[in-house]
Amino acid sequence: xxxxxxxxxxxxxxxxxxxxxxxxxxxxxxxxxxxxxxxxxxxxxxxxxxxxxxxxxxxxxxxxxxxxxxxxxxxxxxxxxxxxxxxxxxxxxxxxxxxxxxxxxxxxxxxxxxxxxxxxxxxxxxxxxxxxxxxxxxxxxxxxxxxxxxxxxxxxxxxxxxxxxxxxxxxxxxxxxxxxxxxxxxxxxxxxxxxxxxxxxxxxxxxxxxxxxxxxxxxxxxxxxxxxxxxxxxxxxxxxxxxxxxxxxxxxxxxxxxxxxxxxxxxxxxxxxxxxxxx
Amino acid sequence: xxxxxxxxxxxxxxxxxxxxxxxxxxxxxxxxxxxxxxxxxxxxxxxxxxxxxxxxxxxxxxxxxxxxxxxxxxxxxxxxxxxxxxxxxxxxxxxxxxxxxxxxxxxxxxxxxxxxxxxxxxxxxxxxxxxxxxxxxxxxxxxxxxxxxxxxxxxxxxxxxxxxxxxxxxxxxxxxxxxxxxxxxxxxxxxxxxxxxxxxxxxxxxxxxxxxxxxxxxxxxxxxxxxxxxxxxxxxxxxxxxxxxxxxxxxxxxxxxxxxxxxxxxxxxxxxxxxxxxxxxxxxxxxxxxxxxxxxxxx
Numbered sequence: 001x002x003x004x005x006x007x008x009x010x011x012x013x014x015x016x017x018x019x020x021x022x023x024x025x026x027x028x029x030x031x032x033x034x035x036x037x038x039x040x041x042x043x044x045x046x047x048x049x050x051x052x053x054x055x056x057x058x059x060x061x062x063x064x065x066x067x068x069x070x071x072x073x074x075x076x077x078x079x080x081x082x083x084x085x086x087x088x089x090x091x092x093x094x095x096x097x098x099x100x101x102x103x104x105x106x107x108x109x110x111x112x113x114x115x116x117x118x119x120x121x122x123x124x125x126x127x128x129x130x131x132x133x134x135x136x137x138x139x140x141x142x143x144x145x146x147x148x149x150x151x152x153x154x155x156x157x158x159x160x161x162x163x164x165x166x167x168x169x170x171x172x173x174x175x176x177x178x179x180x181x182x183x184x185x186x187x188x189x190x191x192x193x194x195x196x197x198x199x200x201x202x203x204x205x206x207x208x209x210x211x212x213x214x215x216x217x218x219x220x221x222x223x224x225x226x227x228x229x230x231x232x233x234x235x236x237x238x239x240x241x242x243x244x245x246x247x248x249x250x251x252x253x254x255x256x257x258x259x260x261x262x263x264x265x266x267x268x269x270x271x272x273x274x275x276x277x278x279x
Numbered sequence: 280x281x282x283x284x285x286x287x288x289x290x291x292x293x294x295x296x297x298x299x300x301x302x303x304x305x306x307x308x309x310x311x312x313x314x315x316x317x318x319x320x321x322x323x324x325x326x327x328x329x330x331x332x333x334x335x336x337x338x339x340x341x342x343x344x345x346x347x348x349x350x351x352x353x354x355x356x357x358x359x360x361x362x363x364x365x366x367x368x369x370x371x372x373x374x375x376x377x378x379x380x381x382x383x384x385x386x387x388x389x390x391x392x393x394x395x396x397x398x399x400x401x402x403x404x405x406x407x408x409x410x411x412x413x414x415x416x417x418x419x420x421x422x423x424x425x426x427x428x429x430x431x432x433x434x435x436x437x438x439x440x441x442x443x444x445x446x447x448x449x450x451x452x453x454x455x456x457x458x459x460x461x462x463x464x465x466x467x468x469x470x471x472x473x474x475x476x477x478x479x480x481x482x483x484x485x486x487x488x489x490x491x492x493x494x495x496x497x498x499x500x501x502x503x504x505x506x507x508x509x510x511x512x513x514x515x516x517x518x519x520x521x522x523x524x525x526x527x528x529x530x531x532x533x534x535x536x537x538x539x540x541x542x543x544x545x546x547x548x549x550x551x552x553x554x555x556x557x558x559x560x561x562x563x564x565x566x567x568x569x570x571x572x573x574x575x576x577x578x
Contacts, residue, residue, distance in 0.1 A: 041457055042427070042455045042458065043425070146321075171453045172452065172453055174320075174321065174482045174524070175482075175524040176522060176524050201455040201456060202456070240455070240456070240457040241456065244527065245528060245549055246527070248549060249552060249553060249556075252549075252553055253553070253556070258568055259568070260568025261568055268530065268531055268534045269534075271531070271534075271535070272534055272535060272538060274568065275535070275538045275568065276537070276538055277568075
């Protein structure tokens with residue numbers, strides 16, 4: 001369980017009082033196995049929240065706990081948190097440390113002090129999971145950004161985290177690569193039971209998630225299922241977000257008397273199914 | 280014709296084991312005063328074309344004509360291209376290097392030895408053209424700008440050189456939806472106000488479908504095909520084969536062909552898509568699903 005209790009976070013140092021806090025009295029709890037998307041425009045506080053959950057930042061006031069361990073503790077507890085929570089940053093160049101794919105994936109397990117055979121086992125397993133086998137011995141510098149992003153995720157997964165936080169992993173890669181990456185992440189959550197927290201500013205990426213949290217100016221604006229969140233189009237547009245075109249289309253057809261269509265359509269597949277079933 | 284490329288080849292690291300042929304016989308034309316999009320998957324050669332058009336590199340073989348003059352000729356003065364063509368590179372924040380916004384935008388005019396008063400006027404006009412107030416931003420530190428502001432400052436730096444052509448190399452990558460919308464609107468506005476020619480590269484069609492006059496689809500270092508946005512969208516199967524993502528409206532209409540087999544895929548926006556669906560529903564005597572249908576089905 002990830003628990004955020006009454007958390008306020010401010011980047012300003014003690015002298016400055018005027019900067020508004022990046023997060024303001026946020027309360028959340030994310031049970032194990034859940035898939036959560038956190039969405040908001042730039043500056044809404046979503047990345048700050050990610051860093052607080054990963055114990056990279058500590059709350060200015062309030063409490064963040066990972067399976068009951070406080071992120072503002074020191075020593076042993078922080079090590080335990082770091083093993084349980086993995087984070088993938090927006091720019092993979094920020095977290096790739098080795099010169100080849102295989103060395104980079106091994107870096108985490110090596111630093112957990114695992115025996116050699118287990119490191120090898122984990123590396124092979126992760127390569128297979130992300131279908132990176134053919135890249136195993138390639139240099140990191142010869143990879144595209146999308147491939148680097150996959151390697152960054154592989155490196156985190158090799159540490160077998162319980163919670164995987166992805167901080168805008170798709171902003172630097174093409175739509176097509178992004179879609180494949182999201183499919184992999186979804187598969188991981190289903191097959192491995194990993195708790196996935198996906199941070200993004202694209203609405204079309206959140207439709208597969210069980211729960212969507214909309215952030216705005218440091219507050220939680222909405223916390224609900226994708227369908228309920230997408231129903232609030234006007235409020236979303238007011239905070240600089242937008243629903244996918246297919247949702248708008250479904251809504252417009254519904255308004256024109258196609259009342260057999262669901263009011264809120266999340267994906268093209270759903271629209272197609274809705275149309276097929278009624279003819 | 281602003282640019283004309285004829286059978287252009289370009290090899291990186293020629294003569295080494297790492298040699299890579301980025302352009303493999305590319306021929307295409309870029310007319311003046313239009314918005315021309317270069318679209319293709321990664322490694323299609325888009326960024327190589329940008330460097331060639333900007334006069335930063337010369338082609339290995341082949342010919343590039345700039346306003347009718349061969350730029351590969353030894354007599355060609357590269358200064359001519361550089362004073363006409365401005366480039367906003369991919370992640371333009373990387374082309375900002377001065378301490379303050381004012382200094383950064385005035386870098387070009389200062390290098391061109393533009394008199395101080397004139398340079399100040401250019402900086403002010405350029406900043407205001409990209410929607411940043413001169414008084415507010417002139418003294419701001421460049422490192423403290425947001426991603427969207429950095430992009431605007433980089434564009435202002437290019438505008439201050441008064442180019443006739445601006446090349447935007449994947450300018451919306453990494454921006455949030457609002458930032459992307461604002462940047463696209465800005466490009467349209469700048470093109471009109473400054474009477475510019477715009478070259479725009481992108482890996483997807485989404486950005487350019489309502490922006491471009493002509494789209495060139497590149498693949499493996501050569502031209503796959505060209506056309507107006509509507510002509511391009513009609514060739515969905517070729518686009519899918521090239522792994523080029525369709526714009527949202529076209530994606531939806533393509534998927535709906537399973538319900539309405541003759542759906543057009545060359546719809547540019549939501550309004551056209553909606554019209555097309557309603558038209559087809561009428562043609563195939565499709566009964567718009569009503570609440571009663573669904574309830575009967577459910578029983």
